[in-house]
Amino acid sequence: MTRHIVLYDDECSMCTFQMKVLSWLDWFDVLALTPLSDPRAKEIAPRLTREELIEAIHCVTPEGRIYRGARAIRFAGMRLPLLVPLALVLWLPGVIRIAELIYNWVSRHRHLLSRLFGCKDACAILPARKREQDKLA
Numbered sequence: 001m002t003r004h005i006v007l008y009d010d011e012c013s014m015c016t017f018q019m020k021v022l023s024w025l026d027w028f029d030v031l032a033l034t035p036l037s038d039p040r041a042k043e044i045a046p047r048l049t050r051e052e053l054i055e056a057i058h059c060v061t062p063e064g065r066i067y068r069g070a071r072a073i074r075f076a077g078m079r080l081p082l083l084v085p086l087a088l089v090l091w092l093p094g095v096i097r098i099a100e101l102i103y104n105w106v107s108r109h110r111h112l113l114s115r116l117f118g119c120k121d122a123c124a125i126l127p128a129r130k131r132e133q134d135k136l137a
């Protein structure tokens with residue numbers, strides 16, 4: 001089975017926490033979660049710079065199409081049963097633009113938000129679902 005690859009910043013505790021949540025929501029194993037520290041990350045998305053990869057999560061399809069930020073959430077959400085309602089809302093006219101603005105703000109402030117909300121400690125509470133296709137921190 002070919003999976004969609006999700007590239008994420010494993011040096012960010014908020015990003016790592018979100019990937020742990022995704023691993024539990026991925027009932028049909030359609031996603032492979034790959035941290036940017038993995039040497040394969042650059043091979044998976046050679047057109048993207050390190051800075052672009054750090055700015056947002058990216059979902060790469062088996063065909064090589066790349067979705068970024070809120071669009072990656074929408075794409076992945078359509079493949080995870082519990083996230084389908086959220087993904088459908090993101091298809092409403094204009095909603096994805098608002099979601100991108102919010103995503104970009106959160107992304108720029110994610111390290112501060114992680115400290116404010118204690119994400120590092122919360123990450124320890126939620127264990128990663130051990131799957132062969134994931135390289136979770």
